[in-house]
Amino acid sequence: MESDLKIEAPARLRDVVLERLRGAIVAGRFASGERLIERNLCDLLGVSRSVVREVIRILEAEGLVEEGTRGPMVARLDWGQARQIYDIRVMLEAHAARECAGRADDMVRADVRAALAGIGGEGALDATARFYEVIFKAAGHDIAWEIVQRLNGRISRLRALTLASSDRKVSGLVRMTRIAEAVIAGDGAGAEAAVRAHLTEAAAIARRILEA
Amino acid sequence: MESDLKIEAPARLRDVVLERLRGAIVAGRFASGERLIERNLCDLLGVSRSVVREVIRILEAEGLVEEGTRGPMVARLDWGQARQIYDIRVMLEAHAARECAGRADDMVRADVRAALAGIGGEGALDATARFYEVIFKAAGHDIAWEIVQRLNGRISRLRALTLASSDRKVSGLVRMTRIAEAVIAGDGAGAEAAVRAHLTEAAAIARRILEA
């Protein structure tokens, strides 16, 4: 699809550190509310404070880090926030799914099928993101996709806490299949309903985790 | 309302510079697509590169600045993006207005009236933001409010380009009054419709500007 001739920009240290630190937070390697001491992170990551500070600013804007009284700390997440995030995701994703179903051509259908095929195996998180990306991009909702990605970062930490992940994965695949079928069939209302059902279930799981 | 005893944290240089630079971009003092040379900004603002760089990272996350081939530049804005932004705002603001109207108590009603009163005079932009803030906070949609603020920053630059601003201000006040009346009356559907009408008009103006 996209050409492989693109010259990839040399990876900046900042990007590497950003990805690493974001991953560590999402994976739960830092406790919620834990202070992020700049110099500690420098030692941990082997980079200078300039880089760490810029990365922290970005993560702050993403909502993964918040500034405490004395410095940055890992953002806390309660059910009130998660609920709001799921509400917003419902609006954005339902809208995107409906429009995507309405305008899907054969190429989009193929992309959806391919993305869905990737979900079953390992790396489910990335594959799921890819599935949604196809839908948002096909609907022409790039900006909404940016927002959803950012919101997702804030609640992805919950996944690390989910112990009974096997049944979730299965039901997740079922839900995704429903969404994909509706999109491929051009059934906008059905796609929207499938998205709502999926997110309602996900929110219920998040609620159980967060209110415990 | 809020106590005045709060010790305000000493203003960090970073915050001052952030506000200043954001204001300059929104006010149109930098051309769309203009490169933001770090050292130039240092001279202009009288601060060191550390501060400028952190601020640029924040503005990048806000969507006001994007990274060009060689460094950061003021983000370009076309109708395709603005249209998406208005679409998202419609969803978030309509939802907030509906919920706010549904749960508004006397205190919220008073806040809405007070915010509306501020719109007529000078500083209309801040007052309008304050109006919306009341509605979002009353609806319990803090996160949606953050998103809307950020999206607003990206399209506020259009205001600087609006020459015929007087009629817009008047019609804006009328629209706001409609929204406020519906919220105060507890009419969720009416509040939602008023928000939709307001944003549809605003989007039409933006389209005229951007497609010229």
Added chain:
DNA sequence: TCGCCAAGTTTGGTATACCATAAGACGGAA
């Protein structure tokens, strides 16, 4: 006159140094 190469300059990336402040620890006096 045209083209190519090289040196200089611009620019962003990265690291380090310095400073002010606040928290914590330790000791002395009541």
Added chain:
DNA sequence: TTCCGTCTTATGGTATACCAAACTTGGCGA
């Protein structure tokens, strides 16, 4: 023993120094 003061240290804020890459420009040769 407790309370107060001071000293140390940890920490974030800010500025500066250094480097590598890339663009520009000017000169030299064909």
